[in-house]
Amino acid sequence: MSQDNRSPEGTEAGYGVVSSPPSTARKPVTVPQIRARKGGTPLVMVTAYDATFARMLDEAAVDMLLVGDSLGMVVQGQSDTLGVTVDDIVYHCKAVARGARFAHIVGDMPFLSYQVTPEDALRNAGRIVAEGRAHAVKLEGGEAVAPAIAKIASAGIPVMAHVGLTPQAVHAMGGFRVQGREHEAAQRILADAIAVTEAGAYALVLEGIPGELAERITAEVSIPTIGIGAGVHCDGQVLVCYDLLGMTADLRPKFVKRYDDGFARVVAAASAFCDEVRARRFPADEHTFGVRPRPMPVTGTG
Ligand code: KIV
Secondary structure, X not given: OOOXXXXXXXXXXXXXXXXXXXXXXXXOOOHHHHHHOOOOOOEEEEEOOOHHHHHHHHHOOOOEEEEOOOHHHHOOOOOOOOOOOHHHHHHHHHHHHHHOOOOEEEEEOOOOOOOOOHHHHHXXXXXXXXXXXXXXXXXXXXXXXXXXXXXHHXXXXXXXXXXXXXXXXXXXXXOOOOOOOOXXXXXXXXXXXXXXXXXXXXXXXXXXXXXXXXXXHHHHOOOOEEEEOOOOOOOEEXXXXXXXXXXXXXXXXXXXXXXXXXXXXXXXXXXXHHHHHHOOOOOOHHHOOOOOOOOOOOOOOO
């Protein structure tokens, strides 16, 4: 479990921090609980990359936080996920682990951190769990990565698999395109889903595939499926936090529902700050520290 990093109200420097009382009713989400949700109440996974978002999403009672290599795009501003490193994932996992109290934390394995040899895969997965404090790792691919999944899982590290649209294969796919629309491609994805399940994965992300195929895979495999752009019949759903909050300016993929207009709201708040600073309306008296009054002189009576 991550350490509780909440500060007590007020510090020596006078920078007060308001913290909510610890929740006693909830317990940390575990791998056996996730497996037991197959066919039950859908699992909720959201990406998180820092402690503040992890804290908010944890408070919202998401089951799982994914420190996705999508951070290469939404945090680092790259055009794909290929440049993300194990060091990046470890760094962001540490931050998320400090912010979350109950959610199960999954660290994404970056491009080439698990494809070279199963030994290499285990070493990198071990860093994400030991240094990053993630509870599990996720990796992309099907039959080809089954030996890596088996190796990592045999060391006691839970592995979430990911088939269908696998963003690390963006060049092979010719872009971020829906996969498995044709019969043969759908059969290959089904075979991949079965292979990763047999290799020991505890859950499976299905990304960018037709709803009917996701429904078929969900019925065939014994582990929970977590969909993104894969329809309603999965055992759970995952979204990138910035997408669900409407914080991405230009990207509006069909599979994303925006639950807020975060981009416009942040721009409006920051514009209000700009206006108040320029008009000298901020900081006001209540935001300004004063000097302490001089202590009364002590008069002795002898
Ligand atoms: O990196 C990521 O955020 C992901 C999700 C989109 C499943 O892999």
